[in-house]
Ligand code: ADP
């Protein structure tokens with residue numbers, strides 16, 4: 468019997484930078500998805516989850532289109548592993564999780580990475596963690612059919628206690644960065660708005676197309692290649708909307724690096740300001756926030772947070788804030804009151820920290 472688990476994640480800063488070969492800085496969350504796997508000499512894998520009513524039986528030679536629903540995430544991992552020529556044992560697997568589903572905290576990557584780790588441990592296959600991330604992404608892109616980047620899997624696999632993961636998407640490199648605000652008397656608060664992003668694939672595709680057009684007009688393959696020239700380079704982008712989208716990407720990359728520098732100085736006041744600047748850029752230049760999320764971010768800063776920003780793809784999900792520890796209750800109460808007064812549902816507020824990665 469093999470037990471393996473993988474965490475959800477939250478991105479501290481660096482939004483919509485992944486497909487522009489830029490930077491992001493996620494942490495692994497304390498919430499995890501755990502798998503208990505009992506291998507057997509059979510050619511199917513039967514999985515059950517405390518989040519699902521019925522078990523799913525997956526033939527080991529499964530292919531995209533065969534399994535739908537939540538079982539597709541598991542089947543996708545099997546398919547992607549075998550596609551890489553790696554052995555996959557059959558048996559039974561039971562899954563339990565406290566990662567919220569669909570909140571933007573990446574329950575999907577937690578599930579993929581936990582399943583993958585359990586299967587690889589059972590077969591004895593040595594798969595380096597970058598490759599594991601790619602297998603998880605392939606499962607999600609090509610089996611489940613969700614067009615997502617590599618950030619979620621890298622965050623879940625490379626997370627460490629009191630450490631954020633700096634990802635450079637140009638060469639898929641990861642660097643650990645010390646992140647322990649609690650030791651400096653600062654809390655990381657997570658507000659789950661309860662607002663769910665449905666039907667936003669078109670919005671994402673449009674943002675991506677804007678970035679690609681801007682890069683093409685500047686004669687480069689990705690916006691990262693003009694990062695060193697500063698935002699003035701965007702004078703060369705004729706469409707004003709494309710230029711604004713690209714300005715978010717360039718300034719956001721800068722903010723990720725500035726945030727890492729602020730962490731090195733334990734300067735959480737500066738880090739907080741970068742959160743707030745990132746939110747403004749997503750609101751004004753990239754236009755992916757909502758009035759609901761703006762209100763959570765603004766009211767937390769008004770109540771004393773050092774800074775706050777929406778995290779994730781946008782149009783719903785969560786806001787994070789850096790808050791002096793003694794103000795956490797005050798800020799939580801003030802945000803709840805402001806949100807309810809505006810007629811939105813009460814957000815779920817929790818204090819989170821950088822936790823261990825998959826293992
Ligand atoms: P997010 O990753 O932000 O939580 P996604 O839509 O990407 O949201 O993934 C959520 C889907 O992943 C769920 O609808 C379900 O199909 C699957 N899933 C995630 N965790 C579990 C779990 N513990 N058990 C069963 N299915 C899960």
Ligand code: MG
Nearest residue numbers: 573574575576
């Ligand atoms: Mg997901």
